Amino acid sequence: MKKSIQLISYFLLSLFLFSCSDDDTREIEVVADQKFENGFFVSSEGNFGAKDGSMAYVSNDFSTTTNFAYNKVNDVQLGGLVQSITFGEKNAYVILNDANTIIIIDKVTLKQVAVVTSGLGNPRYMTIVGDKGYITNWGDGADTTDDYVAVLDLNTNRIDEASKISLANGVEQILNKDNKLYISHKGAFSTGNIISVVDLGSNNAVTTITVKDKPDEMVIAENGQLVVLSEGNPTAFGGAPLFEVLERTTAAIQFINTSTNEVDKEIIFSENVGAELMAYENGKIHYNVGTKVFTIDDTATSLSSEAGIEVGNIYGMDVNDNKLYTVSFAFTSFSDLNIIDIATGAIEFSTAVGLGASKIYFQ
C-alpha cells in the first residue's frame, strides 16, 4: 500500500516536471524605438476570422525583412484580416475587415496610436482628403442596401457617424482627385458594375459611371484619366484540382474622363479571359492574366501581344522604379515576395512575408 502511494506521488511529480519543460519562446527582432523609414511595407490579410493578418517591413536595400512588424513593436497582434493599409502624413491606418476595426499606428515607429472600433461594418479601403479619412464599408455583405463610406476625423481618430455617405451595393476601392471620391463597386457578395463619384465640394452629390462587371483596381493616369480594371463575373469553374474560371462576363480596362465621367477608351479582354490585378507607373499599365503579367502603355488601344512575365499564382502586385513586386498566393504558409526586373523577367530578390500577403506600399 505504502509502495503504491509512493509510486503515485512519483507519477504526479513527473507529470508536473514534464509540464514545465517546454516553455514558449518568442523571438523579438526589433530594437527599442526602431524606425521603419527607409523601406517599404507589405500587408498580409491572414485568414478570415483567424485574426492572423500582419504587416512586414523590407528595407530598401533588401538587407532586412521584419515580418509581423507591428506585433514585434507593440507586443500584440493586429488581430484581424488586414484588408488594406492607408498611409497619411504621420500615421498609417490598418483596416481590419473581419474585426470592424482600424488600428492607427505611427508610420515610422509602428507604435499604436489609437484603435477605431465603432462606426465600421466590413471596412475595405480608405483614402485621405485633408484631415478626413474616407473608408468604404460593405455593411452586412449580403445586404445590398447598407453600403457606405465612413468618415474618420484624423484629428480625433473617431468616425463621424453623422457624415456617413450611403452608396450603392458592393463598395470596394476608393481614391480621390480634385476633391472628389471615386469608388469602385465590385459588388461584395454579388456583382457590381459601377463607379460612384462623390463630390465633396457639392454636398457629397453622387453620380455613377457604368463599367464592366466587377470593377476593383483603379489608378489615376498621368493624363488625369481614371483607369479602372473590371475582372468580369466568373460564371463557370473547372474541376479539381485547379477549379480554374472557365467562363466569365466581359473583363476590361476602361479609361474614364474625370471631367465628363464618360468612358473615353476601353480595352476589352478576349472572351472568358480577365485580370484581377493592375499596377501603374510612368505611363505604363501592368496587369495579370493567369500566372503571367503583361505591360502596356496607357496610350495603348489593345492588350499586350508580348509573351508576358511568368510570375506563378499571385495574390497581389505593384510596380516601383521599373521593378515588378509580386506576392504569391499562400494562406496556410507564408507568401513569397518577389521583386522582378520587368525587362528581363528575372527575380532579383525574394523573401517570405506573412500569411496571404496581398498589398505592397511604397513611401
Add this chain to the structure above:
Amino acid sequence: MNKTTYIFVGLFLCVYLLFGQKDTIYQLDKVNVSSKIKNIKEVKGQKEVRLTPDHIVNNPQNLTEILRYNSPIVFRDFGNSGVSSARFRGTSATNTSVLWNGIAINAVGNGQTDFNAISANTADEVSVLSGGASAIYGSGAIGGVVHINDILRFKKEQRFHLFSSYGSFQTSTNFFKTYKSNGKWTYKVGVGFIRSENNFPYIDDRFKDEDGNRLSNINGGFENYSLDVSFGYKFSNNNKLYFYSSAYDSDRSFSAGLPNPSSGTERNLDRSYRNLLKWKTSFSKFNQVLNIAHVSQEYRYFGNKFSDRFNFGKSRRFLVDYGLSYKVSNQFKIKYYLQLESTKASTDAIKSKKRHSITNVMGVEYTPTSNTFAGFTIRNEQNSDFKVPLSLSVVAEQRLLKRVTLKGSFSTNYRVPTLNELFWPAVGNEDLIPETSAQFDVGLNYKSKYVDVSYTYFNIDLKDKIEWRPRGGSNLWRPLNVESVLNKGFEFFVMTKIPIANKIIWNTSINYIQTISENQLTGSLLPFIPERMNNFYTELMINRFSLFVQGLSQSFVFRTDDNRRDVQGLFLGSVEVYNIGAKIKLIASKRNDLELSFSTRNVLDEVYYFTNLRPNPGRNFNISINYKF
C-alpha cells in the same frame, strides 16, 4: 520523444511490471451504478474510459469541458458559446465519431460533432474509446469514438437525480432525471437547462479600451434545453423492447473576441431530435438486436443577428440495423449485422441531396482461455455516392500476469466525404474519395484494487486526408484529398482509489497523451495538435467533506503549415489551468445523497487560448447542489 519522455515511460513500465489486470475498461465512478450495456456492436481489445454523472457534475457547462478534463481528447473551441471540435490522437475534427445509444450522430453537413451543441448532462454514461473502429462504427471512427448512453434497468426501483449550479457570468446549469421500474416496465425522463451570459472580462492586459479598462466578452451568451425520454419493456429475460428519444434546442451568440469584441453579431441556433427503437431477443445460442432509428438535425446561422437573413442546414437520417450473434462454442462466437441507411440533407446553398447505404459486417470472436481473447471484424459498405473501402479490424488481449494484460489492435478505418465537401456551390468537389487510415496500437494494463494503469502506443497512417485549400489563384477554398499524415504517440491513464485511513480516501485520475502528427509530404507538424496534453482530477475525501483539484495542461500548438514559432499569433502558447473546490455531503444515507459543492475555476487567473485572440475566462466561481434520492 525527448529524454524526459523516456524517463517518464520507463517509470511507468516499471509500475506495470510490478503489478498486474484483466478488464480494459476504466469505470471512473465512485458508486458503480451503470451495468454495462451488452451489445453486439461492442469493442474489445482497445482502451476505453467511462465517465458517469459523477464526472458530469464537475464540468456541467458543456460536453467539451467534461471530456477536456476527463478524457484523452484534445479540443479546439471558440469559447464556451462557440463551436468546439475534437482532435483525437492528432486526427481532425471529422475523425471522432459520436454515438448516441449506439447511433452515429456526427453532422451530415460537415462530418463533425460540435461538442458545445450537444447535451450529455442527462445521459447516464459517456464513454471514450481510443483508436479506430470503423469496422464496427463506420465512417469517422479513426481517432476514436465517444458514446453517449442512456441506461435502462429492469430492477424494481424509483430514483431521482437533481442538479443545479450557479456561477460567475450568470451561468446556470440544471438537470433533473427520474427513473422508475416495476420489473416489467422501466422508464427514464431527463430534463436539462443551461444558460449563461458568458460576459466575462478579458484578462489579457495587453488589450484595453481607450479609457484603459478591460474589454469583455460581448455577444457570447448561450442557452440550451434538452429532454430525454426512454422506455423499456421486458417480455421475458430473453425478449426486451426499448425506446429512446431525445430533443435538444440551443441558442448561442458567437463572440468576436479580441481586439474588438463589440463587433460580434453572430448567432447560431441548433436543434436536434433523435428516436431509437431497439428490440433485443435471444434464443438458444443466438442473440439478436433490431434497431430502427430516426435522427434529424438542423442549424440556423445568422451572420448578423439583427437581420432576418440566415444560413441553414438540415438533415434527416433513417436507419435500420439488424445484428445477430451466434455462440458456436464456449470459445467461438460469430457476429453479423446488416445496416440500411438513408440520408436526406440540404442547406440554403445545397439543394436536397440523398444518400443511401447498405452495410454488411461479419465478426468472429475467439476466447480459447479466460486469459486470451482475439477478434476479427470486416465491414463492407455500398454507398450511393462513392466507393467506400473495406474496413477490417483485428484485436487481441492476453493476460500476462495476474494483474497485467497486453492488448493490441490493427484496423483500417475511413471517413467519407461530407455533404458540404461534395456539393457546396462553386467549391464542392464531387471527385473526393474517402479518407482512409491504417492503425495499430499496443497497450499494457495493470489493475488492482487501488490502482488502474494503462499505457497505449498508437500509430495511425492516414491517407487521402481531405483538406480545404485555396485554389487556382482566387481566395476560394476547396476540399481536396491532399495529405498523407502519420500520427504516433502514446496514451497514458492512471486511476487510483487509495484508502489512507478510516473514512479518508484519496481518488485520482490522470490522462496523458503525447502525439506527433506529421504531414508526410512536407514533414511539418499539423496545426492545432499539441504534442502533449494531460488532465487530472484528484480528490481527498474526509468523511463527509472532500477537497478536489482539477487540472488541464497542454503544450503549444502551431497555427500554420510552415510551423513558425517566431511571432505570437502563428502559434498558441501552452495552457495550464487549475480548478479547485470543496464538497460537503449534507445528507449521506442509502436513499438520500445531498451534496453541496463550491468551486473556483482557473484559480491561478491564467490567460490562455484555444483559438487565436479568443481568451478564456479568468478566475471564476461556482456553487452547485447535487441531490440523488
